[in-house]
Amino acid sequence: MFALCDCNNFYASAERLFRPELNGLPIVVLSNNDGCVIARSEEAKACGIKMGDPEFLVRDLIKKFDIQVFSSNYVLYGDMSERVMHNLARWFPRLDVYSIDEAFGWLGGVSDLATYVPRIRKSVVRNSGIPVSIGVAPSKTLAKLANKLAKKNNGVMVLDTDEKITAAVHDFPVHDLWGVGRQYYKKFEELKIETAGQLRDMPEMWFKQHMTIIGQRMWNELWGRPAIPIDAVRESTKGVTVSRSFRNYIEQPDILAEAVTLYATRLAEKLRAQGLRCLYLQVFLYTNENREDHPQHFPSHTHKLLIASNNTSDLVKIAVTVSARLFKYGMKYRKAGVIATGLVPESELQLNIFSAHDGGKKDRVSEVLDKLNLAYGRGTLRMATEGYEKKWRLKHEFLSKGYTTRWTDIIKVK
Known part of the structure; x- marks a missing residue:
């Protein structure tokens, strides 16, 4: 289940x-x-x-x-998500974190689901404070369906019999099914298929002739035949991106360098956290395409590193140099970003015979940066080109406190 x-x-x-x-x-x-x-x-x-x-x-x-x-x-949401997932991991032999607020769990071998599942929900709510809904069924698609029904049924819905499954899909809107996008829904609408029950009753041959492999999986899943297993091994990351829109337009190269320095720093932190290095670093700039009275410019460039890196010094230097070449006077830049691709594990670093490798020292500096910023708050130590005032930073007029990640914001109980 x-x-x-x-x-x-x-x-x-x-x-x-x-x-x-x-x-x-x-x-x-x-x-x-x-x-x-x-x-x-x-x-x-x-x-x-x-x-x-x-x-x-x-x-x-x-x-x-x-x-x-x-x-x-997002700092608060990410921290609370981690707390919820840690609590869930105690109850499932295998857990697949699907998004920041969702996770699939495998309940093989659990016999008394009617008692076990409410205990999971009660434990998560008590230990994290975040309300959750749990749907249980023989397949992922049905579990998604059960979860939507659980929100209207005290937070828990267990579809463990054919009778319960049939009753659940009978009136369930087809457009709310997991995997039904605009194209599928348009096709179902032409056939006057309005509910998951009607879709499930369609002949299997019709799915094979008119639907992709995803559609065939959906049909099997609606009958309680698992076609999408729990991911035992997560797919390797193809790329890591850090990009933001600016609070105000950037029209000077030194101000742009501040923003790109911050983004490259965050990118390097992400790579190190995942134990990865990158061989390619792309930098891109955007003007506001919605402003017809502004000249438009959408440059980008991908730099190839001789040796894969994840240290802050290397990536910031490349990003700032590339952004300076891309910058064009007279443009009002609204967004910038950096993308790392060609990712390799840190343990598989390959040196280059034509380039001296001095990354060891820079890697140690980055390691110290991570430790100090973790202990005293992000940005305590930073690259000089990041600047200080950052008037271009995101508009966050209604930002709440960092209750769980900043010492000064911890709630004091008297």
Whole structure:
């Protein structure tokens, strides 16, 4: 049996966790630069706030219903996600973390699911404070379906018999099924297939003739025949990206160097955290394509390293040099980013006969940077080209505190 554990309104729940006075109040979380709505509490949904709504278009609704607004605090969300996943890992022989707020677990060998699954939910809520819903079924697709039903059934739904599965799929909207995208839904709409039950009743031969392998897997999964196993080994990462939009337009190369330095620093940290090095570093710049009155420029360049690296010094130097070559006066740059590809494990570093390797010293410096920034807060030590004021940084007017990651923000109980 498979279980899908999903955090309820995760971002909003994480914001409420340290501010209980917000319980029952509508909450929205905004994207980078406080642009669009990316998360809503149930109360905010009832107020008419839709996913993806630009903030400036819903200001009247926010004011009318006194909706609490937060900038996206990914450090807080990432930390709370890790706590939830650690709690879940205690209950499952195998756990596949699917996203920041979802995980599939395997429950093979557990006989009394009706008792065991509510205990999992109760334990996670008690130990992390984040409400979760758990759906259990013989396949991942059915577990996803069960999870959606669990949100309306005290947080738990177990589909462990044919009768329960048939009843669950009978009225379940086909467009809410895991794996049904726009193209599939359009095809189902033409055939007047509105529910998962109707889709499951279609002949297997029709799926083989008209659907891709994904569609055939979906059909088997709806019948409780697992076609998407728990991932025993995660696929290796193909690339790592760090990119951000700027709070204000950047029109000077030295200001651009500050931003690119920060992004390359974050990229190097990510690579080291994953035990990887990169052979290729791409830098790109964007102007605002939505402003027809601005000249447009979307340059990018990929630099090949002679020896794969993940130390901050090397990557920052390359990124700043490349960005200076890409920069063009008269342009108003709105976004920049760096992408690492050609990733190799640190243990498989291959030297170059035509290049002296002095990375050992730089690697040790990066290691010291990581330790000090972990102990005293990110950015305590940084590259000089990163600057100090950073007026170009993301707009975060409604950012909550780092309750679990910053000493000064830890809640004090009197």
